[in-house]
Amino acid sequence: MNKKSSPFIIAIAGVSGSGKTTITKILVQKLPNAKALYFDDYDFDGPENIIRWVENGSDYNLWDLSPLLKDLEALCIQQLNYIVLDFPFAYKHLKMSDLIDLAVFIDTPLDVALARRMIRDFQDCSTKDILSDMENYILQGRKGYIEMLDTIKPNSDVMIDGTQSILNIVDDICEQLV
Template identity: 55%
Template sequence: MKRKSPMIIAIAAVSGGGKTTIASCVKRKLPNSKTIYFDDYDFDGPKDITKWIDNGCNPDDWDLSPLIRDINQLITERRDYIIVDFPFAYLHSQTSSLIDFAVFIDTPLDIAMARRIHRDFKSGSAEEILLDLDNYLAGGRRGYLTMLDTTKPNSDLIVDGTLPKFEIAEIITQEVLNIV
C-alpha cells in the first residue's frame, strides 16, 4: 500500500510537553516538510478553561477552521510531510480525517510544568507564577490528566518525553519513514 502524500503527522503532548520543539526537530529531519504550530492561531474556544476541563475537555468545543484551512492549503502543495503541533491528535472530529499519524510525547507533569514556567514567565513576577500555579492546581492539572486518558491512548506512537529532544525526533522520524 502506498502512503498518501503529503503525510500529515500530528504531534501532541500536554502544555510544556515538547510539541513545538519536537515538531521543529522532526521538520529538520523529514525532507520537503512544513510545520504548523497550534499556538500561532487565535482559536474561538471555551472562555473558561477550568469549566471546559470540568465538562470533559471536549476538543470539538474549539473552532479550528483557520488550522483546517491552512492544512488543506498545504495539502495542495508539493510536500511530502506536514507536521502539526496539535494537542488533540485524532480527537477533534473536524481534523481527525486529515491526520495520518499521531504521536504523543509522554512528558511527566512536573517536567511539563517546569518547562511552562521557564517558557512563559522569563520576565514574570513571582505573583504571576503563583497565580499560574494556582490555576494549574484548580483545574489545569485535571485537564492534563484528562489528556493522558484520552489523547495518549488514541495516538499511533507514544514517545518518552524525558528523552533528549534529538532522540525523540529520531524515534518519530524513523517510525514515519517506516510507514509504507
Template identity: 50%
Template sequence: MRNKMPKIIAIAAVLGGGKTTITSCLTQVLNNAKTLYFDEYDLEGPDDVVNWVERGADCNEWNLEPLISDLRNLISSEDTEFILLDYPFARLHDKLKNIDLTIFIDTPLDIAMARRILRDYSNKNAEAILDDLSLYLPGGRSGYESMLKTIKPNSDLIIDGLLPTEEIVNIICDRIKS
C-alpha cells in the first residue's frame, strides 16, 4: 500500500517562457517523476482566446477532463513521487486546486517572443513570422499580459526566466526539499 501521495507541481510561463524546457529538465532530475503537458491535449476551451482574455480569462471555461483523468491515473500509480504539470493556470481552475506547488517562470515578453520565433519559425519564411506578429500586437500580447496579472500573483514561487535553466531547476528542487 502506498505511504504518501505524489506531489503535484505546476509550472507556468507565457508562451516561449521556458516552462516545457524546465519541466523536461525536472523530469530528469527528480526521482519517480511523471509529466503531463497541457499542449499535448486537445482541450475544449474558448473559441476566441483574445475575447476570453478581454472577458477576464476565466480558467473554468476550459474543459480539462482529459488532463484531469490522466492526472488521477498518475496519482494512483504506485511508483510516482512527483507529477509535473506543464500547465498555464496555477490553481485558478476549480477542478485543479489540489496542486501542491505552483511555479511561474517570469520571462520578459520580448525574450519569450524571440524564443517563440526561433522555435516555431526556423523552417518558415518571413511572411509567416510577420503574420504571427500582426496577430500578436492587436490581441495576442494581451494574453501574455493577462498571465502576468492573474497566474503570476497566484503562484507559490516566481522565478526569473532569464536565469540559466540549471539554476532554475536547482531553485525548484531546493523549494521542493524545504
C-alpha cells in the first residue's frame, strides 16, 4: 500500500481505559466519509505473556497484525477520506508505521484510566474479582501501562489530554487535520 494515497489514516493510541474506542467511534461520525478499524476486534498472534514481553523490551513487531493490515488494505482502495484506527501501538509496528498519517496519543492519568477500565469491565463482577484484578494490576499490569507512557506516547505526533470530555478530545483531533 502507498501511504500517501487517499485516505488519510489516523491512529488513536493510549492506555487501556483512555477512551480510544469511544473517541474512534465519535471521530468517525464527525469526519466526512470515514470508517474505523478497532484493535480489539482482532485475535492477533503475539506474545503469550505480555508482562514478560514488556520486561524483554516490548518488540512490537512480534505481533502478527496481518488480519488488521488486510482489512486496512481493503479500506484503502475505497473512496474514503479518512480511516481511523483504534490502535494502541502508534508508529511502533514497522508494517503499520508507514501507513499511518497521524498518530494521536490520548494522555490519560493512570488512575483515571484504571477507574474507567474497572467501570467498563467489572460492572457485573464480584468484589473478589475486582480485588483480584487490582492486585494483578499492582503486581504486573501497571508495567504495561508504564510501557505505553514511555514508548508509545513519545512516538506519537500529538498528545491530547485524556481527562477532557470525549467531544473536546474529538474536536482537538479534528483541529489537527486542518
